[in-house]
Amino acid sequence: MDFFDLVTEVIDLRSFSNLWYWIVLAILWSSMSHWTIGVPFHLVTRTRRGDAQAEIDMLVLARMNAERNVAYAETSGTVATAFSTFILTGLAITGWVYGVEFSQAIFLLLCPSMMVLGLGVWTSYRLRADDYQHVPQILRQHRTMVQMLGVVFIFITAFWGMYQNVNVGPLG
Template sequence: MDLLHIIYEMIELRSFSNLWYWIALAVLWSTASHWILGVPYDMVQRAQRNGGQAERDLEDVVRVYVNRLLYIAEVSGPWIVALSCFVMSGLAVLGFVFLLEIAQAVFLLVFPMAVVGLISLLTARRIWQEGATGVALRKRLAFCRLYVQLVGVISIVVTAFWGMYQNLNIGAF
């Protein structure tokens, strides 16, 4: 075996038959559903159970992250959207037109996260407009988490079916 063949075997760009891809997918969605607007969801639950200082801490942390997210969207939002669309359309073309499996795999990770980003931005804007605190704030964060989990479930199912199709179609076994 030559060195190039050994390196190719170690890197293995066949993503859907690679265990690390599926581990990364699980970690990605686990993390995305736990950190809502940058706030760990256990803070929301603690504020609901204990109230008082835990509630004030939650409101402070959410205020900081909402202001940060809205500032980033205001200052560089169009550039982020343009760059994201460029990258995702490039991945889609490389993956689904030119049938490059690594591009398909990355697209199936990145596109749903763009949807999560949009959900987070809309939730942050709504929290800021309403000046939500207390129960209303916790409700907004819970609905945001529910929507993120819904996108995650759909993404995992689509990715699993597409990965099975690719593995059976190419004959990875």
């Protein structure tokens, strides 16, 4: 077995039958659920339990990341949205029109990530409009929405991956 065979064995572009893809999917949704606009959710939980230092840290991180998100959205949000839409459209076309499974897999990772990113910007605007008075509640609501998106998109990804494996992939 030469090096090229070894590399193609480890990095298989048939994504839905590859264990690494599912590990990446789990890590992606776990980290998106844990980091609510850049604030680790354990700080929100510790704040709720009455930890004063955790509350200070949470407020500082929430204000810093919300202001950064709002500034980024106001300065280059349109360009970033256009570029992201271009990339996602390209992936969708190559994935579903031309049947490239790797593009489908990347699309099913990036599209919900872009939605969570947009939700983070919306949450940042909410925090700013609220003058950072109800930070723990807003961050808990954000996390709940991210988790609901996660359930829906993990189901869609698993369903599509099973369909690909049974009908098109190695079993079909």
